[in-house]
Amino acid sequence: MQSLLQSFNPALSINSGQVFLWEKHGDLWYGIHGDRIVRFGKDDAGFQSFPELKSCEQKMFRLDDDIKAIVADISRDALVRRLVKAYPGLRLMRQEPEQCIFSFVCASNTNIPMIRRMLSAMARRFGRPVKVNGIEFFTFPSARSINKATIDELCACGLGYRAKAVKAVAEGVISGRLDFGALKNASYEEAKKELLQIYGVGNKIADCVLLFSLEKLEAFPIDIWIARALAGHYRWLHEKQFGDKLTAHQYDLLSEGARKHFGRYAGYAQQYLYYHMRQGAGKKW
């Protein structure tokens, strides 16, 4: 178990587009995890959360997963088998549902530096300041505090037209219409259907939330990069050839095909494919 934590490299997870609010100061990585700041370093530095929370790293880094069994399962695919070996520090992380859904609603039609900018601005404005090692951080704002903000205030965080969607998510959480506890217990299909009801949440964002925060490891989010990977390496999944843009039908077809092919841990496989596609592909950060 401990060796897994030691082999974790936050930079890989950030570049795999699953978390956005991690930054490196000196030799240490700091991350915003909901209402807490977490700190991660190699060896002696270990892991710490502020305020302290027992077993926080087990949860965050999914040390409760049977990673051996998962890797064995997804390694039935030859490409994934190769990538698992190539990127040993890459891990799927377990996020807090609220931070996760707000993050990915902001992620639509933009890029990682912009997402980071938006989320940081929201935290600075609506989060709580916390000093760790003399560095000031801001916790991720609660749905309640986001809901109290006006559309204009959210726009001032650089959200643009996404402000309306962020507000809709906050209202969903406050009203109880969006119940993450219930979604965790529901099946993948049921939970996805519920998420798709929320304004601003489509196929891709729903799958991200399901995979990263609602324990649906079969979820297989398909963005432009995964679509390219599927077109390049898994052409047989396609009914016919198509370009970069994904229609709803194509998304469903590919997503279901991928879940069938990669199995119940398809989401893990997706992380490796995504990271691989971004390698040397003109990253802008």
Place this chain on the structure above:
DNA sequence: GTACAGGCAGTAT
């Protein structure tokens, strides 16, 4: 200037 970036909802077929 303009193309583009990790989608979405609204509208037209």
Place this chain on the structure above:
DNA sequence: ATACTGCCTGTA
């Protein structure tokens, strides 16, 4: 049902 289009904002 399926395809097309506009959209905030920042960068190359």
